[in-house]
Amino acid sequence: MYNPNSINTLFTLDKCFHRALKNGHVFRYAEIEAVTKVLSCKTHKLGARKYSCSNKNCSHKKHVFNTCKSKLCTSCGQKATERWIATQNEILPDCKYRHITFTMPEQFWDIFKYNRALLNHLFSLAAGTLLNIATKKSLIIGIFAALHTYGRQLNFNCHIHLSLAEYALNKQGDLKIFSFKFSELMKQWRYSVIHLLRTFYPVIILPPELAKEGYSPQSWNSFLNKHYNTHWNVDIAKTTNHKSHTAKYLGSYVKKPPIAAARLADYAGGDVTFNYLDHNSKKYKDLTLDQTEMMLRVLSHVPEKHFKMIRYFGFLSNRLRGSLLPLIYEKLEQNISPIKTFGFATMMKAFLKVDPFKCILCGARMVYTGFIVGLKIGQLVSAIENIVLQRPI
Template identity: 45%
Template sequence: MASAPPAYKPRPLKNLFTANGCWADLLEAGGLRQIEVESISKMLACGTSILGVKHYTCGNEHCPHVKYLCNTCHCRACPSCGKKATDQWIAVQNNRLPDCPWQHLVFTLPDTLWPLFFYNRWLLDALFRLAADNLIYTAKRRGLRVGIFGALHTYGRRLNWHPHVHLSVTAGGLDEQGVWKNLSFHKEALRRRWMWLVRDYLLGQPLSQLTMPPQLAHIHCESDWRRLILTAGGQHWHIHLSKKTENGRKTVNYLGRYLKKPPISGSRLAHYTSGATLSFTYLDHRTQTYQQETLSQADMLRRVVQHIPEKHFRMIRYFGFLANRVCGQYLPKVYEALKMATPGPVPKLYFAQMAKAFLNVDPFRCVLCGARMVYTAAISGLTVQGLVLNAQAIAQMRYVKP
């Protein structure tokens, strides 16, 4: 007698949201940003027929085999879709970045200012420019043009709100004669200028346009605002300046793990058994010891969704000779100065390639006769608005008696 098939086991992140109707409770309670509702609705529908289906038939006209592949969500909140986007980004960057020493930096903010950026997310946009300008200013004083790529992280190891900027910069630059020269950065000078740039930027924002968080409810006038900004963190603003590496691959691989995916991986949720609480382990950078934190399921969901970026916000940016508007002009000169061959284009990554590499199975090979499966039709799925309405309808079904 054949054994029963294994019970369906949802993806760890999906299980976290759907278990105990927790996501439905949060939807009903309200207070979520529209992008949070849309992103999670797409993530929960990923890989199901509600997003649409592609229909394949066997290329052998005598074979009756048909196959249906459900569409994916292409959402940054989805760990499955993030895997493909991450691998593609890493491949492109490792191919085009100059083969020279690089240095990684992290620019942080005083914790008293974190809530301000949480309630005024549009302020995050300037952090990239301010951090990059700090490095570009140093390079320009030496007559050099450097290459910079960076990412914004809004979370710490505990998944709490902790905005900070990661930048990787070439440890050298191109001078006006097209000669490559080495460059070093002074940590204390960078720290002081970063503190001054952020404070100057915040003081330039009209108080009337800012939403004050509860922690800063005592700010009522311009003098209160100036006092807050000029005293926040005192003189203890921190930046981290890592040791130089031979190339940028280490940083690319590090940042790639976080940029295209949610802030917590499926492996850290694999032990979750649909309980009302969830414990996870994180590395405390102050004590360099592993700590464990236990949260309710609802609190865990809130920590995860708060890090979903606003629509059209670019989490990865490029500056210097890597900036999109000038990289076509300067990158060939950089390759020439470093005596590098000009890299060719990176092939696009497809679902079939990933399936072959990970599962050692060709998803478009007929399981009956071995012929190629041929795409023949598509069934459209719901729009984003339709997904949101569907999620809200499912939440309301809890009140319907069987």
């Protein structure tokens, strides 16, 4: 039995990554790059910054290794989450928000897993259910949406989390409370996803379990029609009272790894056990998977390179926020303040109560004196086999 203290163990213990490669598994480039970054995080491979004590009578020096900023990294994910939440708290209008979750039948999950380009469409399809209603009312609403791809057992379960601002702008530039019929959302969302899958049928890659359903256009349409006539869950949560609640909720989904290292209970005999909260019983349960299967589940949630996990619509969109947000701030009597950035030292002080730039010998300030050049990510990826086996490059 082995008790892990980081997610790195999942990729290195028993040469799991190497074994998957030998067994013929084809990894996406984004997955290989993510693993490479995580295993190189805070090591000489990514380079370092050099610091020296400002006290001339003190000889203390230190190297701060660069971080990977990968979505799989628990440390970098935490820092990215705090930065993102801080940014949203400065950007978002201070009002109530309605949180809505758009789901789909589980038979569709693997279709999007095999055809990740289709994930781009889910944002606009979900937001479109509300934007269409707003357009009919001649209102401009504010939406930000996040893609979530994993279920509690780390299975691929793609759905959209969407937050809607309470207020909308009318043509006169006045704020109005935006209301809508909840029942309309499910029908529009269901129709839009079915239409998407119907349209892209000639070019999509189907998972093996849907080979029969996708054999011909007729069988495919019959399969889609069957699910079109079922109820799809569109969960509308209670309104949050403050923007920070919404930012914190969504931030935990989009910036952190799909599983925290603390949930990995143990490694034993080639298996990995982790705990999860059962949706039905509301109790924590243990699930044991083969280490390779566990690794592949985690990696399946790595987004493609440059894929945006969060999208903005309406007056929160990049196209409109510059002209409309100042007007909304004014109406809500909300002050516009510059976006605060949180660096390494600030976060260390906030969370660990430690000043990393205080000399441990004399208490003076450590000052930046230079850097050590690390390898480029492309170079590290080309040496992935050596990295996962923890050999020097």
